Amino acid sequence: MPEMPEVQGLVAFLAERAAGRTITRASVVQIAALKTFEPPVQALVGSRIDSVRRHGKFVDIGCRDAAGSNIHLVFHLAKAGWLRWYEQVPTAPPKPGRGPIAMRIGLDDGCGFDLTEAGTKKSLAVSVVRSVSDVPGIARLGPEPLDADFTRDALAQILAGRRTQIKGVLRDQSIIAGIGNAYSDEILHAARLSPYALAASLSPDDVDALHAALHTTLDEALRAAAGAPPAELKDAKRRGMRVHGRRGQPCPVCGDTVRSVFFADNSLEYCPTCQTGGKILADRRMSRLLK
Incomplete structure (x- = not known):
């Protein structure tokens, strides 16, 4: 299971490569991975990535949509989830129910990433929210162990x-x-x-x-x-x-x-x-x- 150091590594990687880019494609391949319905996933399309942050083991991609409102793509990789980065996202759409891909995000200039999950037990969780506090797992988090006030x-x-x-x-x-x-x-x-x-x-x-x-x-x-x-x-x-x-x-x-x-x-x-x-x-x- 990815834990804080690996998730922070992913955050740093995405912040360097994705921040400032526009989401051009958002496809949910494994519908069970999506834990929210409002706003819809397609609301991400056209939004600009402003930030990439970590909350515990959650990755929070903060965006601003075409109307200027905040929208967040939040995911938890669970036990067997991971992120696969592409300099050029495959043009053929992934087939639902086949293979490990749970979600695909395309960005301008053709780059992007898949969220994948190995094995048959599917626990990877994706949320699209207006506020990260709307994700129950983030709302319940305790303190970060490396924060200055964690004495x-x-x-x-x-x-x-x-x-x-x-x-x-x-x-x-x-x-x-x-x-x-x-x-x-x-x-x-x-x-x-x-x-x-x-x-x-x-x-x-x-x-x-x-x-x-x-x-x-x-x-x-x-x-x-x-x-x-x-x-x-x-x-x-x-x-x-x-x-x-x-x-x-x-x-x-x-x-x-x-x-x-x-x-x-x-x-x-x-x-x-x-x-x-x-x-x-x-x-x-x-x-x-x-x-």
Whole structure:
């Protein structure tokens, strides 16, 4: 799933190439991807792209239509979505129900992009709205973890009293925006914290370590994503991972074997030596540390 660093990379790419251009074509290929009906998708045609911004994991393409009103194309790539950029958009229209393309946007000078989604489970979401606050997922977002006001004390206030596993807290977009399964694994490894530790149980030193790990992990990922075209962003993400997606490989910090816990539709990875005092987490959803 694309998370904050990759989405920010896409935003920077689109801002450089699409800002100032006019939308000449807007075609929804997979109708289930479109989550709004007013204004209609065709209202985008003829509008000028003024800005490209990120809100958590959402991309917000801000436009001004022919009447001078604001209109936004907002999309969330979900687990298997991505963006494919064209210097020249194919002239043949994509066929509904066939292939991975969910939406196609054409711009003046012939360039543009497709929103695509692999697999059979379709979760990519596209909205056309007058205000980004009309997108429920954006309206519910928590604070951005790299904002200046997301201090160590602000994080401590978020964690206080939460009898929830810290892995779940980091992934909850209404609590902290932009972090998903992969970077929560990486952050917890850097902070040397068990993914099953309860948020309210973290000591002041743990909170210090977690706040520092949020910054170092996400800053490094943002640097890796900076300037990369969409086709290279996923590889840049994978190269930077120390535990996520590295089950069975040695931890780059201590050399222990990276382990996994599997759930219904995803998994988490961790290092027992670095994070759980050498104990192995049982491979079931509501497990406790094996004794």
